[in-house]
Amino acid sequence: MAAVTGAREARFEKLHAARLARAARIVASAIALGAGIAAVSVPGKAAAQSYTFNAVSIEGNARIEAGTILSYAGIARGETVTAAELNDAYQNIVATGLFETVEIVPQGGTLTIRVVEFPTISRITFEGNRRIGDEELSAIVQSQARRVFSPATAEADAQRIADAYAQQGRLAATVSPRIIRRGDNRVDLVFEVLEGGATEIERIAFVGNDAYSDSRLRRVLQTKQAGLLRWIIQSDTFIEDRIAFDRQLLQDFYASRGYVDFRITGVNAELAQERDAYFVTFNVEEGQQFRVGDISVTSDLPEVEPDIFRAGLNLREGAVYSPNRIDNQIARLERVAVREGLNFVRIEPRITRNDRDLTLDVEFLLTRGERIFVERIDIEGNTTTLDRVIRRQFNTVEGDPFNPRAIRQAAERIRALGFFSTAEVNAREGSTPQQVVIDVDVEEQPTGSLSLGGSYSTTDGLGASISFSERNFLGRGQRLGFTINTASSSRNYAFNFAEPAFLGRDMTFGIALSYRETEGLNSDYNTARGLFRPYIEFPLSESSRLQLRYELNYSDLTATDDLTDVSEVIKAEAALDERYDSALGYTYSFDSRRIGLNPDAGFLVEFGQDFGGVGGDTQFVKSSLRAVAQRLAFSEEVTLRATFEAGALNYSEGQSRTTDRYLLGPNTMRGFEYGGIGPRDLSNDADDPIGGEYFAVARFEAEFPLGLPEEYGLSAGLFYDVGSVWGLSDETTSTPSADIVGEDFFARHVVGFSVFWDSALGPLRLNFSEALVKEDFDEPLNFNLTLSTQF
Known part of the structure; x- marks a missing residue:
């Protein structure tokens, strides 16, 4: 080129x-x-x-x-x-x-x-371009219609177009400017484009890596190898800027894992003889992994008590050294300084290296910083989003002491909103050297989606769906969405709204509305359920949040027209009137990933309760618990994950019905159909699952690579699940002529194999399972396909 x-x-x-x-x-x-x-x-x-x-x-x-x-x-x-x-x-x-x-x-x-x-350009056209549209190319070129034609400008425009194709990995693309002469000294300027093929990366290799395998390091890079899905995957083309970004990604990966001496000695990109593929090799020197040694806090300021700051640290000796950990501790100490009313305190980390025991002693020195204030915050480029949505991402306001770290964190929060394709936050000198102006330049991007679809299934028949979602409603940063799904045997309507900065604070206020009807959907009864739930959610600490809510539930269960094959429990519950349940509830969550101190491990704990009886027809307490722990092992090649879920439903007034009790599906307890374990009523040869008032499930799994190229998006896993559903109220067990089995606790054991596929449709998971221990009346499920969820 x-x-x-x-x-x-x-x-x-x-x-x-x-x-x-x-x-x-x-x-x-x-x-x-x-x-x-x-x-x-x-x-x-x-x-x-x-x-x-x-x-x-x-x-x-x-x-x-x-x-x-x-x-x-x-x-x-x-x-x-x-x-x-x-x-x-x-x-x-x-x-x-x-x-x-x-x-x-x-x-x-x-x-x-x-x-x-020189002639005047009558019009500008592009020929031969398929990968890049005319509108995009028109924005690239500087030649303009009704302007004087310049050969130098046309040549420069051709080079710009060729560079745009090079950014897509099409290094062989050629662009030739041509003129077609018209009358009155006018010409048409035509850019003839020969796009050529994409220059793909056939192989990415590493030299000098011992701690991590090539496959693990390839998952760090943004650039991918070409594979079977090369016509879909766009990250397998050779782009020099992307390779430069990959160098930084590798540097950050090793630095966050204690390899302070890591460096990339060179990146070799060799072009194949046919000039259609590259072979990229990263030459690295890993060095040794260092851990945190002695930790201390000292001060040059007489009014500062170091012990107060030392208590604010959560860094421990022996932890793997990471710049992110140190940065997190500095942020914590800065918050302590603000709490103590100390302004312009600068925390300076001093690192002492101990090569003998491979540790780094960390001393946090408190010194007096420059007296610089924030003069103002200027925001530009937000054509839709209101200024206050961006401004509330700053913990700093005009007149506050200038803290570069706080400004960088605000920039990260602005980008994390997902409202902007680009967001740049920079500081410049203000009207005096003691003042700075924060410039925020953003570029809007679409934040809403509308989807229409149809479906057909053997259980639901024909169906249609429409859904709308908007993450930045009216530019206020609010979330709005609604969904309508209809089929021959079910109808579902849902609406949700959330304001993430209620009353100008870090507090989310939301409303959820839904209504669902089923007509004999995989059961011998019809249901109608409605929900109205307003809630607020706010942080309690860096890692914990609390949600407070009110729920008003409407439910009605009716038997199908043919009652000959309906169990006695379902008949009795269908004879009850429609019901309203009114409850207050809360959910407390603790997520260690919000701090991000350990990139190799994390855990999440959620506990919630709903207290029924604030009006309504029933009084009950419904409790739920979910705990998840995950760790990367064997040089981060294997992901180990353990999950425990449990629930309890206790009525003090009224009684539970099948629609209230726990009916577990294959996403909660693999290896069984929906409602495949737990209490069942076998009367009238119905074999109806009626659910239990208690459940507990523990899931253990290991995910590992299959040895295939990473760009295929395929990995595998082994899992072991153990769990049970049990417990019924006296009113249910005393139903006349009922033949209830599975009321008592009985642990089922399941083992299986999973295939994970990061497909174009989303992350899919294929589970192949076998129940080792089960009841005779359980309904096993040896295979299911579902969307994969990540912890």
Whole structure:
């Protein structure tokens, strides 16, 4: 591509050189002629090098006024000019870029300037481009319709287009500018594009890595190898900027894992002989892994008590050293300083290296920083999003002490909103050296989606769905969505709204509304359920949050028309009236990943309760618990995950129904159908699952690579599940003629194998399972396909 571009530039340079030589010969002839005339009229060598023209004639100009051309030349009538000045006049006219040819011809006392104007561009078109649309290319080129055509600008535009294709990995793309002449000195400018094929990366390899395998490091990179899905995957093309970004990703990966001496000695990108693929090799030096040694806090400020700050640290000796850990501790100490009313305190980490035991001692020194204040925060580029949505991402306001770390964190929060394609936050000096102005430049991107669809299944029949979601409703940062799903045997309507900054605080206020009807959907009864739930959610600490809510539930259970195959429990519950349950509830969650101190491990705990009886027809307590722990092992090749879920439902007034009790599906207890374990009523040969008032499930799994190229998105896992559903109220067990089994606790055990596929439709999971221990009346499920969820 570079060679082709160079050839085009050489042709243009040759053309301009020929024009310049021709003009120089004309000027030389004019100078000689003028010198001869001057020699006759005015003796002397000095007089022979200067001349005077009484008149100047401009020929060939159509669009450009003669006076304008004369002003470019800089020659006035009656003014004595030298040969050098005459040559400068020629160069000035040529430099305007408005003329194809320029001739300066002295004729006695008249100077004749003949020009041929460059044509005007009538229109600009692109041919041969499929990968990049006309609108995108039009934004790249600088040539414009109804402007004067410039060969240099056209050549530069061709190079810009070629560079755009290079950014997509199409290094062989060539672009040739062509002109089609029209009448009235107009031309059509056509860029002929030969896109060529994408130059893919056939192989990514590493040299010098011992702690982590090639496959693990390849998952760190943004660039991927070409594979079977190369026509879909766009990250397998060779792009130099992406390779440079990958270098930083590798550096950050090793640094966050204690390899402080890690460095990349070079990146070799070799082009295949056919010039259709690259082989990229990263040469690295890992060094040794360091851990945190002694931790101390010292102060140069007499009014500061170091012990108060030392208590604010949560860094422990022996932990793997990471710059992120140190940065997190500095942020914690800065918050302690604000809490103690100490402004302009700077925390300076001092690292002492101990090569013998591979530790790094960390000393946090408290010193006096510069007295710099925030003068104002300027926001630009937000055409839809309100200023206050961006401004509330800052913990800093005008007049506060300037904290660069707080500004960087605010920039990260702005980007995390997902409202902007680009978001740049920079600080510059304000009206005085002691003040700074924070500039926020953003570019909006779409934040809403509307989907329409249809479906067909053997259970539901034909169905239609419409859904709408907006993450930045009216530019206020609010979330709004609704869904309508209809089928022959079910109908579902849902609406949700959330304000993430209720009352101007870090508090989410939301409302959820839903209504669902089923008609014999995988059961012998019909249901109708409605929900109204307003809630608020706010943080309690860096890692914990609390949700408070009110729920009003409407439910109605009715038997199908044919009651011959309906169990006695379902008949009894269907005979009950429709019911309203009114409850207050809360959910407390603790997530260690919010701090992110350990990139290799994390855990999540959620506990919630709902207390029914705030009005309504029943009184109950419903409790739920979920705990998840995950750790990367074996050089981060294997992901180990353990999950425990449990629930309890206790009624003190009224009784539970099948629609209230726990019916577990294969996503909660793998290896069984929905409602496949737990209490069942076998009366009337119905075999109806009726659910239990208690459940507990423990899931253990290990996810590991299959040895296939990472770009296929395939990995595997082994899992082991153990759990049970049990417990019924006396009102349910005393139902006349009922034949209830599975009321007592009985642990089921399941083992299985999973295949994870990061497909174009989303992350899919295929589970192959076998129940080792089960009841005779359970309903096993040996295979199911579901969307994969990540902890």
